[in-house]
Amino acid sequence: MNTMREATEIRKLRLAILISGSGTNLQALIDRVQAGDLAAEIVVVAADRADAFGLKRADQAGIPHYVIDYAGYLGLTAETLADKHLPVDLVELEQRQKILKHPERAVRLQQLARLVAAEQELIAALELHRPDAVCLAGFMRLVTPYFLSHYNTAEEMRVLNIHPALLPAFPGRHGYEDTFAYGCKWGGVTVHFVDEGEDTGPVIAQAVYPIWPQDDVAAIRRRGLQLEYEIYAQCISWLAAGQIKMIRTSAGRKRVVISDPTYRSIMRDWLRQSLG
Numbered sequence: 001m002n003t004m005r006e007a008t009e010i011r012k013l014r015l016a017i018l019i020s021g022s023g024t025n026l027q028a029l030i031d032r033v034q035a036g037d038l039a040a041e042i043v044v045v046a047a048d049r050a051d052a053f054g055l056k057r058a059d060q061a062g063i064p065h066y067v068i069d070y071a072g073y074l075g076l077t078a079e080t081l082a083d084k085h086l087p088v089d090l091v092e093l094e095q096r097q098k099i100l101k102h103p104e105r106a107v108r109l110q111q112l113a114r115l116v117a118a119e120q121e122l123i124a125a126l127e128l129h130r131p132d133a134v135c136l137a138g139f140m141r142l143v144t145p146y147f148l149s150h151y152n153t154a155e156e157m158r159v160l161n162i163h164p165a166l167l168p169a170f171p172g173r174h175g176y177e178d179t180f181a182y183g184c185k186w187g188g189v190t191v192h193f194v195d196e197g198e199d200t201g202p203v204i205a206q207a208v209y210p211i212w213p214q215d216d217v218a219a220i221r222r223r224g225l226q227l228e229y230e231i232y233a234q235c236i237s238w239l240a241a242g243q244i245k246m247i248r249t250s251a252g253r254k255r256v257v258i259s260d261p262t263y264r265s266i267m268r269d270w271l272r273q274s275l276g
């Protein structure tokens with residue numbers, strides 16, 4: 001009997017969550033997992049700084065957590081870097097990456113080397129817990145093609161990010177501020193797969209919220225965050241259920257298609273929620 005039940009149970013998706021700050025998205029996922037609302041298990045949390053409040057949330061939930069001292073890695077001297085035997089061909093990696101914009105190639109190579117050194121430690125920590133997918137949730141660091149190649153294959157992308165704007169509008173670190181400063185009348189949030197660019201990967205889900213005349217940035221952030229929590233959890237459910245298909249457009253771009261029969265009603269719920 002037991003064996004049959006085990007065989008028919010859907011395997012839970014093993015998630016690694018990367019954070020830098022308060023970790024309210026992490027908390028929203030923890031809450032859903034604990035309530036049994038998400039076919040996933042958060043197996044590891046990692047932060048790029050020791051004072052990320054989200055680490056306390058992980059601790060409280062009994063989730064193994066790690067700090068990768070990015071500031072330390074990014075401050076490494078060229079000599080120390082040269083002594084580290086990085087597991088990559090930096091020149092080849094530099095040709096693939098689209099995140100570092102410094103005009104001098106030598107500088108980009110150094111920046112890449114520092115990031116790879118940090119990512120080497122990050123991957124080692126995550127791999128102790130064998131995640132199926134990695135969710136960036138307010139992780140304020142660029143990830144290189146070295147990191148991505150551990151999780152993405154030609155067919156499957158396994159690194160997700162939540163972005164606080166309606167991509168491709170307002171990529172970068174200040175989605176809410178940029179949306180507000182532009183004078184947008186609708187703002188949005190996006191979950192996308194991570195590729196070699198900054199916030200350029202295939203979009204999985206988006207939700208929009210109205211911006212009212214009396215709003216300020218704090219008000220739209222509050223509204224947007226509530227949607228972030230909903231859409232991130234939904235994307236993880238779709239991933240767990242195998243309902244995310246990737247197709248190629250004629251222009252060669254990867255495009256996500258969701259095969260959930262309740263898709264329209266989910267979209268309607270998000271819109272209703274944001275209109276209040």
Ligand code: GRF
Binds near residue numbers: 021138139162163
């Ligand atoms: C969120 O707005 C997320 O979209 C962005 O960083 C913020 C993280 O917030 N990438 P929290 O740490 O989850 O509270």
